[in-house]
Amino acid sequence: MPGPSADPTPSTGRLLVQGLSQALGFFLGALLGRYAGLLFGFDAFEPGTGYTGPAMAGIALIGLGGGGGVQAARLWYARRYGAPRP
Secondary structure, X not given: OOOHHHOOOXXXXXXXXXXXXXXXXXXXXXXXXXXXXXXXOOOOXXXXXXXXXXXXXXXXXXXXXXXXXXXXXXXXXXXXXXXXXX
């Protein structure tokens, strides 16, 4: 009979850490993307401008920042706890 380490189901605590780290990574990455857009003059939420080129670039930077934050959180989790099981 296999031991307890052979169970492929991750613990609830590890799943919570994984989910919270990815959520925090997304949020912080999106904030960094927002402020990077403001730094370069691409305001995604400027009132009254509509979907202009600079606004679309600002939206893209927010999305890229959020996605990068999630990937950074996944990398952190994999280094700390090992690769998550599918």
